[in-house]
Amino acid sequence: xxxxxxxxxxxxxxxRIVKVLNVILVTIPYGICWFGFYAGRIASPYYxxxxxxxxxxxxxxxxxxxxxxxxxxxxxxxxSEMIYSQVLAILVADTAMFIxxxxxxKTFPFxxxxxxxxxxxxxxxAAWSLIAHNWYFHMYPAKKTFIVWDMRRGMTxxxxxxxxxxxxxxxxxxxxxxxxxxxxxxxxxxxxxLSGVHSHDRNIIIKYCVERHISTFVIPRxxxxxxxxxxxxxxxxxxxxxxxxxxPTPEFLFLKRTFDIVCxxxxxxxxxxxxxxxxxxxxxxxxxxxxxxxxxxxxxxxxFDVLKFRSMRVDAEKDGKARLxxxxxxxxxTPVGHVIRKCRIDELPQFINILKGDMSLVGPRxxxxxxxxxxxxxxxxxxxxxxxxxxxxxxxxxxxKYNTTPYDKLQMDLMYIANASLAQDLSILxxxxxxxxxxxxxxxxxxxxxxxxxxxxxxxxxxxxxxx
Numbered sequence: 026x027x028x029x030x031x032x033x034x035x036x037x038x039x040x041r042i043v044k045v046l047n048v049i050l051v052t053i054p055y056g057i058c059w060f061g062f063y064a065g066r067i068a069s070p071y072y073x074x075x076x077x078x079x080x081x082x083x084x085x086x087x088x089x090x091x092x093x094x095x096x097x098x099x100x101x102x103x104x105s106e107m108i109y110s111q112v113l114a115i116l117v118a119d120t121a122m123f124i125x126x127x128x129x130x131k132t133f134p135f136x137x138x139x140x141x142x143x144x145x146x147x148x149x150x151a152a153w154s155l156i157a158h159n160w161y162f163h164m165y166p167a168k169k170t171f172i173v174w175d176m177r178r179g180m181t182x183x184x185x186x187x188x189x190x191x192x193x194x195x196x197x198x199x200x201x202x203x204x205x206x207x208x209x210x211x212x213x214x215x216x217x218x219l220s221g222v223h224s225h226d227r228n229i230i231i232k233y234c235v236e237r238h239i240s241t242f243v244i245p246r247x248x249x250x251x252x253x254x255x256x257x258x259x260x261x262x263x264x265x266x267x268x269x270x271x272x273p274t275p276e277f278l279f280l281k282r283t284f285d286i287v288c289x290x291x292x293x294x295x296x297x298x299x300x301x302x303x304x305x306x307x308x309x310x311x312x313x314x315x316x317x318x319x320x321x322x323x324x325x326x327x328x329f330d331v332l333k334f335r336s337m338r339v340d341a342e343k344d345g346k347a348r349l350x351x352x353x354x355x356x357x358x359t360p361v362g363h364v365i366r367k368c369r370i371d372e373l374p375q376f377i378n379i380l381k382g383d384m385s386l387v388g389p390r391x392x393x394x395x396x397x398x399x400x401x402x403x404x405x406x407x408x409x410x411x412x413x414x415x416x417x418x419x420x421x422x423x424x425x426k427y428n429t430t431p432y433d434k435l436q437m438d439l440m441y442i443a444n445a446s447l448a449q450d451l452s453i454l455x456x457x458x459x460x461x462x463x464x465x466x467x468x469x470x471x472x473x474x475x476x477x478x479x480x481x482x483x484x485x486x487x488x489x490x491x492x493x
Contacts, residue, residue: 050149058142067129087118107154167194168215176221201226254443271412289379313339321391324414329383332374336362387450388416389438400431423456
């Protein structure tokens with residue numbers, strides 16, 4: 026029986042050493058900058074321990090932000106993705122520490138040393154990303170991978186399109202029913218993907234893989250996501266899992282609402298120049314209204330008017346029919362609209378919705394009632410998103426795309442609802458910064474794709490029904 030390389034202790038140790046090296050390389054320029062220039066220029070200079078506490082604070086901040094942006098995933102990210110994530114993490118950590126320096130010095134610090142350190146950090150990070158990526162795939166070749174599917178197909182194409190062929194070498198695939206009849210075809214595999222597999226078949230395959238130390242990647246279904254919030258307990262001298270719906274504590278709701286108010290007020294103040302310029306540009310383009318109101322759904326199905334900067338023609342839906350955007354090729358989008366949609370500027374007026382209490386900073390994205398009803402015809406569980414207040418950003422926006430299917434959006438929103446916490450909200454807010462400059466996150470819905478998404482949702486719903 027062949028041991029899985031991924032679970033090997035030496036493999037984990039080597040990967041950790043490589044990641045620690047990254048933190049050291051990024052910290053050295055910051056440390057030189059602090060000790061060589063800024064340490065003696067703050068209002069009350071520290072002794073040795075205080076200076077090292079500053080360095081430690083930078084390290085902890087950089088590691089936390091880096092993990093949020095998946096900056097250390099050598100084995101899964103492309104080089105370009107690693108560099109992008111690393112640079113973002115460095116920018117956030119350096120900016121936060123510069124603000125700390127500003128507070129300690131009581132005057133605005135001289136920026137040149139910090140900018141020089143930033144430049145060196147970016148260069149070292151890029152070099153590390155290139156070397157670490159090449160080292161990893163030289164030392165650890167692609168895993169022999171098998172794909173088992175049921176309701177979902179196309180996992181091989183996804184592996185290719187996301188550039189993971191260096192990580193997973195797909196050597197075969199089959200349906201779940203075929204796999205169950207001949208489980209020994211998984212022998213010798215290092216990774217197995219289970220895509221939309223019925224729970225009964227899935228459990229048999231997982232047990233077989235675990236026994237043989239084969240890594241198993243499972244695409245969950247709605248029932249699995251709901252179970253992820255289960256509370257472990259003991260009753261009748263038996264292990265038991267208690268599953269509830271969205272049931273946050275009063276303390277969490279109070280802190281979340283306070284956080285929403287403070288951040289939305291700060292957001293409005295900081296982005297007011299951008300909003301003013303945007304309003305002028307929209308008005309001058311065609312003389313139409315600057316803002317656009319649209320009915321959306323929030324907690325418990327309550328309707329409210331979401332406020333956005335208008336990015337489409339005034340007559341975009343003159344027939345009264347709700348239609349999703351088809352992306353950059355949508356001829357209803359104005360020239361200004363193309364810019365503000367790419368940069369998410371059209372969403373900024375929603376700070377007002379957050380202040381009013383219709384929305385939260387983080388939560389399931391508010392859907393239009395007409396489109397939600399269409400989805401619910403084939404996927405009744407889609408209404409489970411409405412357990413929590415909708416958000417300006419959310420788990421599905423960060424980890425999905427505009428054209429992610431309703432079934433997958435639902436699962437991601439339920440993942441957020443199942444583990445609601447301020448820490449998760451903060452992580453999602455930081456992760457939102459990462460996707461602002463990723464064009465694929467705003468890909469539109471192709472013509473006829475809504476029907477296709479409904480069909481996939483129906484397939485997922487049928488499978489859920491089979492379990493019931």
